[in-house]
Amino acid sequence: xxxxxxxxxxxxxxxxxxxxxxxxxxxxxxxxxxxxxxxxxxxxxxxxxxxxxxxxxxxxxxxxxxxxxxxxxxxxxxxxxxxxxxxxxxxxxxxxxxxxxxxxxxxxxxxxxxxxxxxxxxxxxxxxxxxxxxxxxxxxxxxxxxxxxxxxxxxxxxxxxxxxxxxxxxxxxxxxxxxxxxxxxxxxxxxxxxxxxxxxxxxxxxxxxxx
Numbered sequence: 001x002x003x004x005x006x007x008x009x010x011x012x013x014x015x016x017x018x019x020x021x022x023x024x025x026x027x028x029x030x031x032x033x034x035x036x037x038x039x040x041x042x043x044x045x046x047x048x049x050x051x052x053x054x055x056x057x058x059x060x061x062x063x064x065x066x067x068x069x070x071x072x073x074x075x076x077x078x079x080x081x082x083x084x085x086x087x088x089x090x091x092x093x094x095x096x097x098x099x100x101x102x103x104x105x106x107x108x109x110x111x112x113x114x115x116x117x118x119x120x121x122x123x124x125x126x127x128x129x130x131x132x133x134x135x136x137x138x139x140x141x142x143x144x145x146x147x148x149x150x151x152x153x154x155x156x157x158x159x160x161x162x163x164x165x166x167x168x169x170x171x172x173x174x175x176x177x178x179x180x181x182x183x184x185x186x187x188x189x190x191x192x193x194x195x196x197x198x199x200x201x202x203x204x205x206x207x208x209x210x211x
Contacts, residue, residue: 050113101140
């Protein structure tokens with residue numbers, strides 16, 4: 001059966017690696033290119049869950065988590081030159097936030113999907129992704145950048161994320177990381193809708209093969 005899961009494992013690994021690379025490149029003022037690739041991890045999880053069941057989906061998630069940890073470890077060894085000093089591309093706060101957000105969000109996604117999987121075909125992937133993606137954004141950005149989580153890695157300088165600015169440039173004054181989180185969350189919600197079509201097509205194709 002593991003051979004059946006391999007495409008899902010490879011797809012999840014590819015998404016995690018691509019997202020870890022693309023997160024280094026800005027897309028406008030509030031996003032990185034990684035924001036456009038990472039949400040499709042939920043698509044992979046939901047397809048595996050629908051076709052092969054929750055156990056297969058969890059295996060794929062654990063594989064993605066392992067790849068994410070490896071990427072974070074590599075990132076901690078890559079030094080970026082700043083204004084007269086060097087700092088790691090991935091700090092401890094970012095590594096912990098990323099790993100915790102991915103694992104919690106994906107496992108919750110699986111649980112929610114199973115709870116509502118008996119309804120209309122779109123109900124389980126949409127609801128589970130919306131909940132999982134919201135948790136992902138909350139856990140990552142609060143852990144990586146909020147002032148209340150500074151104890152996780154006191155040496156990490158995230159003062160830039162604490163700059164007080166209007167939300168998304170137009171709303172009330174909040175720390176910059178709130179705007180980053182809100183923009184990320186909105187992209188995830190939009191892509192959850194977009195992903196319904198490939199979910200439907202991929203599930204139909206895989207189900208046909210298994211018949």
